[in-house]
Structures are given as C-alpha cells and as structure tokens.
Amino acid sequence: MKIKSLLTTVASVALAAGSLVANAKDIVHDAEHYVLLAQYKDKWAAQDKTLDQKLAELEKKHGKRPNIIHIMWDDTPVGEIGIPAIQKVRGWETPNMNQLAADGINFMRMYTEPSCTPSRAAVMTGRHAKRNGMYNVGFPYEYGGLAAEEVTIAEVLSKAGYATAFYGKSHLGDVESSYLNNQGFDEALWTPYNQVPSLYVPRAQIGALSAAVMFPEMFGEDPYDIDSGWRPDGYVWALEGKKGGPVREVGTPPNHDDYVALEDEFWKRASEFVRKNAKSDKPFFVALWPQVTSFMGFPDRVTASGGLLQEALARMDVRVGKLIKELEALEIDDNTLVILMADNGPMTHNGPPGMVETLYTGGKGDYTEGGVRVPAIAYWPGVIEPGQVIGDIIHETDLFTTFATLGGATKHIPRDRIIDGVNQTALFLEGDTQSRRDYVHIYTGPVLAATVKGRYKKHWTGAKPGLSGPEFYDLYSDPREASGQLLPMFPAKGMFNIMKVRHQLMKEKYPDKGQNRDFPLKGIENARPETIEASKGRVLSGDAPFDPKDVIQNLPEWDNVDRGWGLSE
Secondary structure (H helix, E strand, O other), X not given: OOHXXXXXXXXXXXXXXXXXXXXXXXXXXXXXXXXXXXXXXXXXXXXXXXXXXXXXXXXXXXXXXXXXXXXXXXXXXXXXXXXXXXXXXXXXXOHHHHHHHHHOEEEEEEEOOOOHHHHHHHHHHOOOHHHHOOOOOOOOOOOEEOOOOOOXXXXXXXXXXXXXXXXXXXXXXXXHHHOHHHOOOOXXXXXXXXXXXXXXXXXHHHHOOOOOOXXXXXXXXXXXXXXXXXXXXXXXXXXXXXXXXXXXXXXXXXXHHHHHHHHHHHHHHHHHHHHHHOOXXXXXXXXXXXXXXXXXXXXXXXXXXXXXXXXXXXXXHHHHHXXXXXXXXXXXXXXXXXXXXXXXXXXXXXXXXXXXXXXXXXXXXXXXXXXXXXXXXXXXXXXXOOOEEEOOOEEOOXXXXXXXXXOOOHHHOOOOOOOOOOOXXXXXXXXXXXXXXXXXXXXXXXXXXXXXXXXXXXXXXXXXXXXXOOOEEEOOOOOOOOXXXXXXXXXXXXHHHHHHHHHXXXXXXXXXXXXXXXXXXXXXXXXXXXXXXXXXXXXXXXXXXXXXHHHHHOOOOOOHHHXXXXXXX
C-alpha cells in the first residue's frame, strides 16, 4: 500500500471512530492501532478465525472458558525473576517463578505505566491512566479514586459468566466508587493505598519517620503544634466486601501485626476461591495483587542479598509454587492461564536497599525503560508452548482486551471510549513475532513524556520547542538510553511527530476524564471513630469562608512531589 493511500486510510478510520461507536461494532482503539490494522487487517482476521476455533475446542474439552489468575506485585525490574543467571550473582533465588518462565512465556518487553496507581488503573480498565484521571499515586488521604463510570475487566468478565475475586493491593483510591465490590468483583479484600502506611506505626515513627510527623504523643510537648488534627490517623489497613453488599474494615491501624497478617490472608482467600470454583460450571478470574512486604521489612532473612525486594520475592516465590501445585491437584492447571508481572520498575529514587537498575536506566516514576519495562510470565500448560522468550512489545492494557477475548466477553467492552489495550491472543497462543502492537505512549503524571515505536524511542520531555535535539534513541544499540541521537536518528523525527499528533487528535475526539474526587472512606459498616472523622470535612460549610468540598475538587492534579520524578527537575 502506498504511503499516501495508507495515511488517507488511517485518517478516515480515525475520523470515523464516532460511527464505529454508533454502530456498536468495534472497540475504539488509539490511532496507532489503525495504522497497523490498515496493513494487517486480512492477516489478523484469518488468524483470529484459527484462534477462535482453538478456543472453542478448549471450551468443548473443559466445558467452560479458561480460568484466569493475574498476579501483580510492586517495583521489580526486568531480570529479577525468570533469569536465574542474574539471580546467581545477586544473592537470591525464585525457583518456582523461574520454572514457570521456562515452562511458558518470558516476556522481555512488557510495558507498564511508571508507577503504582496509574499502572493498576491501566490493567483494570485497559486504558492509560491519563484517560481516567488515575495518574496520581494515592496516599492517605487520597480524596479520590477510580470512577464508577470506568468499566473494569471484572465487570466485563462477570457479564460473560465468570466468578470474580480480588485479593491484595488495589491502590485505586479511597472513595466509594473505587471499592472493588463496586467495580465488578464478586468478593474482594483489598488495600486502598500502597505500602507506605505500613510506616505509620509507632515503631517506624521512632526509627524511620521525621519526628512527631505521625505520633506527637510519643515526643515532648511542642507548644507550637496547635493543629495536630491534620495527621492522617483515620487510614485503614484493608477493606472487604461482596458485590452489592456492605464494606468493612479489616485490621486495626496502627497495629503493624495486623498489617503483616494481611499477606497470609490474601493468599489464603485466593486459594479458597480457586478451590470453591474449580469444579463449578463457571470459569473464574482472580486478581491476586500481593502487598508482598511492609516497608518495615522482615524480622529475619532468607536470602544472601537481604534487600527488601529480594526478601519479598523469595517469600512470594514459595506462595506461587504452592498455588501452582494446587491447580495441578485440582486438575485445572491445563484450563488456567496464570500471569505473573510487576506493576512498574524499582523504586530507585529514595527507595529501600535492594531496588536497583538491574538492566535498564531509571525506575519507578521514570519514563525511561527502567521505569516501565517489567518482568512478566505467562503459564498455561498444554496451551502455551514452553520455553518461549518473547521480544514483542506488549502493554499491560493489552491484558484487559486479551482476557476479555479468552473469556468470550469482548461484546461487553464499552464502545464509547478509547481502549488502549489490543487483543494479544495471537501472541499468547502462537508466540514470538505475533504481537499486534509495535508502539507505546509513556505518560508520567498527565504529561506525555516518551513514545516508543519498535526499536526506536523519542523523549518528548526535555525537548526544546521548535528545535530538534538528541532526544531520539535506538533501544537495540542503546538500551539504557545513555546517549541521545540527533543526526543518526533524524529520519525518525517525522514518524514520531505524526504519531504524537494522531494520538492527540484521538484524545480530542475522546477527551480524558478529570480526577474523581470525594471525601474518603465513606460507607464502611464497622468504621472506627477515626475512620468516620476522616470521611468528613475538617470544618463544616458555613464555619469557614471556603467550602470543604471545593477544596477536595481543587486538589492539585499533579503534585510537585510527583513532578520531579522522571523529569530531572
């Protein structure tokens, strides 16, 4: 196809997105997907017929669609699991996860969002976090979270007859709309925040936190501390609930033992859910997103490394091994897809010991490869060919659309918004070189910071307006993005500029949603007095010349604390 003809086709397809929605036939994707579709439409259509036949045969064999278990944890760079040679010289082992990589797919180019909340929202909705306002990293109190109008993979699969459950760290907010029993899960036990509140305990106040920032009563009286009520003492360890039912607090902050006990409970409930549904007529979907560790660490060491992340991975590896054995004992392993992956790169900026740039530059919060490339494994015995190392680009949003395809649920994906995730069933079932994506847009906060196209990458952040500079990278020859190029990469300038414009035009047609704001931790059945106070404004309307609700709605959408991450500011 000639270039001019191709561009015309792409433009017409993109501009016709409204008619696609009106006809409710096709999922609306970002512009770059249509560039590929214009070239590979016939090939992909033929391939899909073969894949559909294979999935139908599997369904006939097992009597139901495949079960799906998605395990996702924090802050791990590519190389920390699945590559035993690296572990040999780093002082720890994850033999069970390494074996799953050897028995299935070891993805080398799984891309995520740069930090926890955005990444988790992207997996849940199949959309970049910038689209749904979930690009801030949530802390107590977040005064926000995933909006009710967002459609999660749990909602999509539920409509197709799946039993759904969530156990672990959601980090998707502290407002009622973000409660996971309100977002499609039949049952859920989740933490609304990240692991930072594990430091909001007396022992950490003495050993880690700035003096009196949490527990002023542990220090001598400060006569100038006249407003002690600003401290977040109504945070919760975890919440639980069933679809359509009440929500309850689990654990009693600041009891650190209660916090640590959650990890056992997450895995225990996941095991119970799997056993309960193993012989059911309904397939199941489990999002098992472990906390893995408290920032207070472990009382003993099981690795030579001793790093917080390495200690956590070694312990999680044992749990993963037990889960796989349970699937085998229940005789459902050959009808269960298991995905293991991290949510973003390591916390290399002011993080704990042991989080390092293993292979790529940067970490959590960065738009360099170290921030957004993570280890990822797919295991499905008898279906996924063993021993695969895949170099194709895959993005975490693709799991949304792929899970929906495997579950026969694509008709339940909304057609009134852009879905960034593309169907990667071919990549899972047919292997290397079968990806339907060769591009990634990388946001840090609400800023489009970089774009990847195949082996090439453009850093938008730091580029001088009106000029071309050394913002281009060849990831084959410079995977650590150490030396930006200008003249050697100049032929790629037009390609990247056009990609950016296409992306922006699609965003104009389907505008991003703002952040979903409200008072936190409302509607909890057994809320402690501190939690009830946290769910209210500190002053009532009429008691001050400002409305507390206006304050919540106007919280900075991108705080200065986050602004420096990845922007060299």
